Each structure stands twice: as C-alpha cells, then as structure tokens.
Amino acid sequence: MTQHHTPERTAVLHRMVFDKHVCPWGVKSKYLLERQGYAVEDHWLTNREQVDAFKAEHGVATTPQTFIGGERIGGYTDLRARFGLKIADPNARTYRPVLAVFATGAGLALAASWAAFGTPLTPRAAEWFVAMSMMLLAMLKLQDVEQFSTMFLGYDLLAKRWVPYAYAYPFLEWTTGALMAAHVLPWLAIPVGLLIGTIGAVSVFYAVYVQKRELKCACVGGSGNVPLGFVSLTENLFMVGMALWMLAAMA
Incomplete structure (x- = not known):
C-alpha cells in the first residue's frame, strides 16, 4: 500500500552535494528524517555560490538546514533535539x-x-x-x-x-x-x-x-x-x- 505524506510529515532539506564532496551531516539528516517517517524534499546545493547564497538568504552559518511545515529546524544536531534523541557531548567523559x-x-x-x-x-x-x-x-x-x-x-x-x-x-x-x-x-x-x-x-x-x-x-x-x-x-x-x-x- 502506498504511504501518503501530509504536509506536516514532509520535510524540506537543503544540503551540500558537490562533485568532490557530499556533506556527511546532510546524508545523516536525510536518513534521520526518513527514519522518523518524513517524506524528504531533497534540495542539493551543488557549488559554493549556491551555498553562500542560501546562507545569506536564510541568515544561517552552516548547512544542512531542514524545514518542517515552513519552520526552520536547523542542522543535524537540531534535528536530533527536535525528535528527542540523544545528542553527543564532545566534552563528555567516557570509558x-x-x-x-x-x-x-x-x-x-x-x-x-x-x-x-x-x-x-x-x-x-x-x-x-x-x-x-x-x-x-x-x-x-x-x-x-x-x-x-x-x-x-x-x-x-x-x-x-x-x-x-x-x-x-x-x-x-x-x-x-x-x-x-x-x-x-x-x-x-x-x-x-x-x-x-x-x-x-x-x-x-x-x-x-x-x-x-x-x-x-x-x-x-x-x-x-x-x-x-x-x-x-x-x-x-x-x-x-x-x-x-x-x-x-x-x-
């Protein structure tokens, strides 16, 4: 049976996909969204000019960026926080x-x-x-x-x-x-x-x-x-x- 996604279950993702570099955080963001049951409108930023223009337009410093229901969620860490998932602390002590x-x-x-x-x-x-x-x-x-x-x-x-x-x-x-x-x-x-x-x-x-x-x-x-x-x-x-x-x- 085909799964239908409502606008509330659709995410818009903007991420860097260059010829010689694919942003790993963008790949992780797409995978996480799909795991959470979202249809992903995957928009590739394929050169530095597109990346800089996107950052200037939305007033952000980094990509990827995810939007859900018109609301900007942010990058991969912000997505994990949105879904209530654990966020790794780089300064945490561990055995x-x-x-x-x-x-x-x-x-x-x-x-x-x-x-x-x-x-x-x-x-x-x-x-x-x-x-x-x-x-x-x-x-x-x-x-x-x-x-x-x-x-x-x-x-x-x-x-x-x-x-x-x-x-x-x-x-x-x-x-x-x-x-x-x-x-x-x-x-x-x-x-x-x-x-x-x-x-x-x-x-x-x-x-x-x-x-x-x-x-x-x-x-x-x-x-x-x-x-x-x-x-x-x-x-x-x-x-x-x-x-x-x-x-x-x-x-």
Whole structure:
C-alpha cells in the first residue's frame, strides 16, 4: 500500500552535494528524517555560490538546514533535539575508548588461544589478553606522543621529575607487551613491566584517591577524554600482575 505524506510529515532539506564532496551531516539528516517517517524534499546545493547564497538568504552559518511545515529546524544536531534523541557531548567523559581496547584485546587473545590450542579458555589466553591490551593502549599513545606526554606529565610521579620518561613510556609499554606475548627476553620484560606498572599505579592512586584530583587519563593517548581513576589503575595493575606471573613461572 502506498504511504501518503501530509504536509506536516514532509520535510524540506537543503544540503551540500558537490562533485568532490557530499556533506556527511546532510546524508545523516536525510536518513534521520526518513527514519522518523518524513517524506524528504531533497534540495542539493551543488557549488559554493549556491551555498553562500542560501546562507545569506536564510541568515544561517552552516548547512544542512531542514524545514518542517515552513519552520526552520536547523542542522543535524537540531534535528536530533527536535525528535528527542540523544545528542553527543564532545566534552563528555567516557570509558568507551579503553573498554574498546580491552574488548579487542580479549577477542584477539581468545582467538589466538583457539587457533593454537583448540579452545579459547587457556592460561595463555589470559596472558595474551594482558599483553595485547598493553600493545593496543601503547599504539593509541604512539599516534601522538607529544600530546600524550603533555597529559601524562600532569600526574605521573616519575615523568614530573624526569621528562624523557613521558616520551619513552609508550615505547616501553609496547615493547614489554610484545615480549610478554611472545614469552621472550623475560629478563627484560619482567623488570620493565614491574617498573612502569608500579610507578603508574602509585601515580594514579596518589592523584585520584589522595589528592582527589579530576584529571583526564593519558591511557588511550592525548586525544581521549577518559577520566583518570579505576580503569587507569587497572591498566597498571595488569602490567604488574603479568610481570609477577611470569616471574613465578620462571621459579
């Protein structure tokens, strides 16, 4: 049966569609409107002159722009607000990045164990989980070592006293994780893991639980907005635990 849309269920959308650029917010706006049951009159602004003329005519600074029943609703975020949908806060603190790292580390460890031993649940899977998570976290830090070091210097006790440590830390974490995953050079991996893990755990505990400071954690690199706290402490305790586990296995 053909669905008929009343004027109240018809939206007029103006969005940029250039030969070499299609505005992603315009695409999202069209999809959202259709999901909400609106017929969309989709008007393309195909060059810069049309965009500038549209902005001047309607007194707006950005496109896309949606109109419903003659009323200008605004851009994609305004549409979400109109429909009562959640609006992401770019400044909101979230554990999502570090949880994604741990979930990926767990998936890789279980898959590797399954491939190597025919079952995902083995002691090596637990070891690989810690080692691979360390490498993934280090990878995020290595994307922008300068920005990471700036955040890290805000709370790490050793880095405050010896700045080069802030730059070396991601490389030490990545290398230690790789050695632990491969079970090679334990004479190097164990002391480094114990050192950086213990310093990190003490630093986080002191900043968060003693000084009661509210800081962003550098654990996922400088661009993250993860609160410094329990998850950051867990990362460092994982390193210490893994180093002690390897030390016990050598005894």
